Amino acid sequence: MPAIKSPWRKALWAVLYKEGLCELRTRYALSALAMFALITLSSVSMAIAGTSLTPELAAVLLWIILFFCAMAGLSRVFVQEQETGTIFTLRLYMGAQAVIFGKLLFNIVMLLALTALIIPLFIIFLNVDIRLGFSLSLILFLGDVGIGAAATVTAAMVAKTQGKSALFTVLTFPILLPQFLAVISATAKVLSHTVPGLTELFFMAGYDLVLFIAASILFDYLWYD
């Protein structure tokens, strides 16, 4: 191991930059995710052909699409490293905290970009009327942060297992479920034009915070042998 590791903020940016660069070179994750989102949305829209969804159903659909998109692409940050063997080099140069938070931030940025892509499609295909733009953005942001944080830690776990992609969904879902219930009910409220209560927002933000802290503590055990 190098005697002096770079200061963690610099290291974090280095990891984030590296992830971004890899993604820009291959454009694998984002293009696959975008296509995945397009297919699910359009197939539901085709199947219901013009009938409008109730706010509850629309909210559920939105989060199901976001969750499964995340499951299709987010495990890549660790699985790719494991498969190509670059994880050993990364381990030599970077501390655990820089790696987890760099990758976590990258995943959150990816999810936010994906959300920005899905929402217009959602409005077009499903004929949803959104009046509370700010509340919806806030809920989407908090939900995306939660999915990103949980998925990054479970990605680090599944990288070392067999049958990675199937297991990834199985592991991530129970951890996200409490957040999911809150996010879906808040989104349903926003889609039926009522402002969600502060307690719901606090619950979501609190859950995100807890996931961040857990990621920071637990990743050390996964990273250093």
Next chain:
Amino acid sequence: MLNGVLALWSAAVLYAVFYIVPPAQGLGYLVRIAFFHIPVAWVSVIAFLISAGCAVQYLRTRNILYDWWGSASALLGLLFCLSATVSGAVFAKLTWGAYWNWDPRQTTVFILLLIYGAYLALRSSIEEQEQRAKIAAVYALLSSLTVPFLIFIIPRFYFSLHPEPVLNSAGKIAMDNSMLYVLLAALAACTALFAKVLTWMVSCKKKRQDQTAAEYEKELRQL
């Protein structure tokens, strides 16, 4: 000796449930299901906590024994959780009219079931013993984060058909005395049964491990 006491105790609890407990108001003799349902639900949560505790101990000491305790506890927890879910669903059908209606506690037990399933699936997909122990321990701790949310927050957010816990916030016990004693006895019996099977599973595992080690050593000596 201990086995005999446990068997006698369980038999006594069964006798009490069928012959001593009076029919409850509104439930009639269906209340007997509760004497199975509540103890197994209790044990399925205890098993999860034991598993998480063993995970902490494993990560601190790297003693593989803790991993054995943790995984055996999770396996048993899954069985108890399944029993709680099934008995609860039957109870719900007989009293509320539907097997499943996403009552907050049903949601909670469902998530617990998912966590147990995910934990065991994760274990079965890693071959190397130490890696498996480490990653499973991390997952047990990560999933234990949901517990406070499941137990304290979700049941308060949504309306529930479940009765208030026996020891509710007011500190009063809304139960017939004989029922309460039988319930406590059933809880003790169920927990003791769980502890018994758990220790048996771990000792079996240990014995098998020792046997393999002995055989290995013997083969080495022959070489």
